[in-house]
Amino acid sequence: MSVKAAEKRKLSSNMEDYLEAIAVLKKDEGVARVRDISRLLDVKKPSVTGALSVLSGKGLIVHERYGYVDLTPKGEKVAGSVKKKHDMLVRFLTRILDVDPRIAAEDACRMEHTISPQTFEKLTGFIEFVETCPTGDRPDWLKGFDRYFKTGRRPKCKIRQAGRKTKPGK
Amino acid sequence: MSVKAAEKRKLSSNMEDYLEAIAVLKKDEGVARVRDISRLLDVKKPSVTGALSVLSGKGLIVHERYGYVDLTPKGEKVAGSVKKKHDMLVRFLTRILDVDPRIAAEDACRMEHTISPQTFEKLTGFIEFVETCPTGDRPDWLKGFDRYFKTGRRPKCKIRQAGRKTKPGK
DNA sequence: GGGATATGTTAGTTTTGGGTAACAAAGAAA
DNA sequence: TTTCTTTGTTACCCAAAACTAACATATCCC
Numbered sequence: 001m002s003v004k005a006a007e008k009r010k011l012s013s014n015m016e017d018y019l020e021a022i023a024v025l026k027k028d029e030g031v032a033r034v035r036d037i038s039r040l041l042d043v044k045k046p047s048v049t050g051a052l053s054v055l056s057g058k059g060l061i062v063h064e065r066y067g068y069v070d071l072t073p074k075g076e077k078v079a080g081s082v083k084k085k086h087d088m089l090v091r092f093l094t095r096i097l098d099v100d101p102r103i104a105a106e107d108a109c110r111m112e113h114t115i116s117p118q119t120f121e122k123l124t125g126f127i128e129f130v131e132t133c134p135t136g137d138r139p140d141w142l143k144g145f146d147r148y149f150k151t152g153r154r155p156k157c158k159i160r161q162a163g164r165k166t167k168p169g170k
Numbered sequence: 171m172s173v174k175a176a177e178k179r180k181l182s183s184n185m186e187d188y189l190e191a192i193a194v195l196k197k198d199e200g201v202a203r204v205r206d207i208s209r210l211l212d213v214k215k216p217s218v219t220g221a222l223s224v225l226s227g228k229g230l231i232v233h234e235r236y237g238y239v240d241l242t243p244k245g246e247k248v249a250g251s252v253k254k255k256h257d258m259l260v261r262f263l264t265r266i267l268d269v270d271p272r273i274a275a276e277d278a279c280r281m282e283h284t285i286s287p288q289t290f291e292k293l294t295g296f297i298e299f300v301e302t303c304p305t306g307d308r309p310d311w312l313k314g315f316d317r318y319f320k321t322g323r324r325p326k327c328k329i330r331q332a333g334r335k336t337k338p339g340k
Numbered sequence: 341g342g343g344a345t346a347t348g349t350t351a352g353t354t355t356t357g358g359g360t361a362a363c364a365a366a367g368a369a370a
Numbered sequence: 371t372t373t374c375t376t377t378g379t380t381a382c383c384c385a386a387a388a389c390t391a392a393c394a395t396a397t398c399c400c
Contacts, residue, residue, distance in 0.1 A: 034348060035346085043387090043388070046350080046390080047388055050386095051387080054386090066347080066396070103288050103289065107284070110284035111285070114281055116277050125318065126267060129319070184356080184357065184358095205376085215377075216379075224356095235378080236366070236377080236379080
């Protein structure tokens with residue numbers, strides 16, 4: 001077997017977080033510094049230095065001593081894919097389930113590392129399905145959910161409403 | 171500071187997994203043995219012994235040397251809450267998004283440890299909303315999603331649909 | 341240019357949770 | 371009972387990823 005220094009093995013969620021942070025900083029501030037990564041992820045600076053050396057070793061970032069941090073194309077790709085998952089999750093949680101934005105963001109930060117490609121696809125399709133609804137706003141059935149969640153009662157259903165065994169929820 | 175031996179601190183996902191496994195085994199086989207936990211979680215036996223001693227220390231299980239493992243009421247509670255999240259996620263992924271059951275199970279195993287209480291609530295409500303739909307089966311809008319996902323086309327919308335019902339092009 | 345101050349790195353420790361090797365106890369077989 | 375096999379435990383070791391303390395550079399200001 002050839003000795004491959006730049007491991008192909010899957011990244012830990014921690015390392016994914018570092019890449020994501022670097023991407024965010026580059027976008028928001030133009031450059032990524034150890035200090036800012038440290039603040040953003042709420043870890044101490046030596047932890048950042050350590051992580052950077054790992055990511056360097058995998059060919060995901062470029063970092064020279066005391067200098068800025070930059071993503072390689074490979075690193076960009078990973079960061080981008082994580083961010084896409086993150087954004088999708090936030091969108092799903094806030095726009096469809098109406099979860100509090102703060103909580104949605106936190107959940108997304110954790111779930112973005114664990115979601116499978118297939119679930120990502122499906123969820124993305126679902127959001128798209130909702131958001132491109134011809135009625136413009138939230139589709140009616142989704143408003144039905146809002147109401148169901150708040151009151152435990154479902155809205156009148158157009159399809160035959162015989163008898164109705166009204167027990168809300170369980 | 172008072173010396174609290176049985177820490178109240180949040181459990182790691184690993185420890186949650188052990189509790190869950192123990193609960194599963196107790197239910198399926200009557201008792202939980204080190205060997206079976208080891209198989210179920212795909213770790214070696216010494217890792218199990220180690221984990222058990224941690225969980226014991228937290229008052230979540232009872233385990234005497236060379237004996238069976240049992241959950242304390244506290245342990246049951248934790249295991250139950252994890253399982254509830256697991257089942258809910260599987261249900262959501264398979265029944266609503268139509269994710270492959272195998273993949274759904276794997277996703278659930280990872281996500282069950284990261285989902286917030288609020289998101290759990292919302293998601294549970296959403297599933298309930300769908301499953302108690304008066305039309306019995308999948309609600310129409312959900313069938314609309316199935317179709318949208320497969321063909322890229324949304325079903326005819328009752329609300330004004332100017333002409334066009336042509337190609338199944340995506 | 342020469343210090344303060346801010347920023348980055350190194351070295352060494354800790355915590356978690358996995359692994360091996362070797363041993364100890366329990367159970368089945370004889 | 372004695373022996374073999376299975377199961378569980380102990381005593382290490384390893385790796386990831388965080389931390390602190392101390393040191394090294396850079397930067398800014400005078």
